[in-house]
Amino acid sequence: MFENFKQFLVEELRVNENDITMEAELSADLGINSLELADLVYLCEERFNVEIDDEELHNFNTVGDVVRYLESVVD
DSSP: OHHHHHHHHHHHHOOOGGGOOTTOBTTTTTOOOHHHHHHHHHHHHHHHTOOOOGGGGGGOOBHHHHHHHHHHHOO
């Protein structure tokens, strides 16, 4: 799931591939702002065919947080 999500970040948000690690913080390390995070959630829902609750957004601080969440909900 990490590699899939990493490629997704590169393609959709033009994040530098070398900056993406499980520990990378979405905001501080990757420069993803709140509007881009909302877009990211929408695009994740579309791409991975999941529904992400708004409450989960508060738990998405690092790439690893998102990857672990997706692993828990994607069949």
